[in-house]
Amino acid sequence: MKKALTIAGSDTCGGAGIQADLKTFSALGVYGMSVITAVTAQNTQGVFGVLDVTTEIIEKQIKAIFEDIEVDAVKIGMVSMIDTIKTIAEGLKTYQPKNVVLDPVMISKSGYDLLNKEAKETLINELIPLATLITPNIPEAEVISNIKIKTVEDMEQSAKIIYDMGVKNVLVKGGHLELEEKEAIDILYDGQTFNYYKAPIINTQNTHGTGCTLSSAIASYLALEKDMKEAVRLAKLYITMAIEQAFSIGKGVGPTHHFFDLYKKAGLMQ
Numbered sequence: 001m002k003k004a005l006t007i008a009g010s011d012t013c014g015g016a017g018i019q020a021d022l023k024t025f026s027a028l029g030v031y032g033m034s035v036i037t038a039v040t041a042q043n044t045q046g047v048f049g050v051l052d053v054t055t056e057i058i059e060k061q062i063k064a065i066f067e068d069i070e071v072d073a074v075k076i077g078m079v080s081m082i083d084t085i086k087t088i089a090e091g092l093k094t095y096q097p098k099n100v101v102l103d104p105v106m107i108s109k110s111g112y113d114l115l116n117k118e119a120k121e122t123l124i125n126e127l128i129p130l131a132t133l134i135t136p137n138i139p140e141a142e143v144i145s146n147i148k149i150k151t152v153e154d155m156e157q158s159a160k161i162i163y164d165m166g167v168k169n170v171l172v173k174g175g176h177l178e179l180e181e182k183e184a185i186d187i188l189y190d191g192q193t194f195n196y197y198k199a200p201i202i203n204t205q206n207t208h209g210t211g212c213t214l215s216s217a218i219a220s221y222l223a224l225e226k227d228m229k230e231a232v233r234l235a236k237l238y239i240t241m242a243i244e245q246a247f248s249i250g251k252g253v254g255p256t257h258h259f260f261d262l263y264k265k266a267g268l269m270q
């Protein structure tokens with residue numbers, strides 16, 4: 001069985017973070033493991049507190065996994081602090097996992113800063129060069145590439161700037177872009193060509209954890225030895241179905257749905 005590791009924050013309400021990642025790994029037939037960087041208190045309405053896990057324990061979690069188990073893909077989500085990022089970067093340099101999908105989580109859908117403002121530079125300088133793929137949404141791509149993004153051409157320009165920071169592939173996610181065509185378009189750049197992944201915009205408020213789910217689906221398919229373009233294509237189908245099936249829990253932004261049988265029927269699983 002292929003094995004994937006998520007290095008991310010815990011989301012109490014189970015829609016995003018570690019919980020979304022493990023649900024995705026399981027739904028796609030990959031064995032999931034976790035290194036927890038921070039514990040958040042959050043629900044569908046907001047984030048009410050964050051406890052950062054000490055770097056000592058993060059380092060020990062990483063060591064515990066890699067010294068014992070072969071890891072086929074790593075997904076990195078919420079990393080919170082400068083020292084957290086440095087510890088993860090050291091771990092990646094030591095153990096050199098094959099596939100590293102970096103979701104540069106910055107601000108939650110509810111508007112909470114999940115990455116300390118002063119840690120942005122460290123994320124850019126220390127983690128981007130170690131990643132196989134980075135998956136920024138539009139606001140994250142704007143911060144990293146330092147340009148405004150209003151059109152698909154701007155997304156392409158941003159992807160090129162981020163690629164030049166040393167990452168092997170860039171996927172700029174268009175969920176936050178208002179296009180006339182009413183399409184959710186994501187753009188993959190591998191340094192040579194652009195690939196476009198399109199899906200109809202689904203009219204729902206339940207998009208808690210969409211970015212977490214997409215990046216861990218890509219990590220799952222890379223673990224299953226798909227190439228990057230195919231992994232992104234399959235993961236895009238997965239997130240689109242997971243949003244279509246998303247449901248309301250609580251009073252705010254509900255989670256996506258990881259529905260095993262549905263993916264099996266659609267041939268998205270091994």
Ligand SMILES: Nc1ncnc2c1ncn2[C@@H]1O[C@H](COP(=O)(O)OP(=O)(O)O)[C@@H](O)[C@H]1O
Pocket residue numbers: 136137138173174175176184185186199200201202203204207209210211212214236239240243
């Ligand atoms: N309403 C929607 N309908 C269909 N796809 C969506 C919708 N919102 C987001 N997506 C897709 O979900 C994935 C996550 O994107 P996005 O919401 O931009 O990321 P994040 O959760 O990091 O903000 C992308 O593939 C995006 O195109």
Ligand SMILES: Cc1ncc(COP(=O)(O)O)c(N)n1
Pocket residue numbers: 008009010011016017018040077078105107108109110114207208209210211212
């Ligand atoms: C622990 C954790 N990690 C990531 C997100 C981002 O998810 P979203 O952008 O859907 O709020 C989150 N809310 N919580």
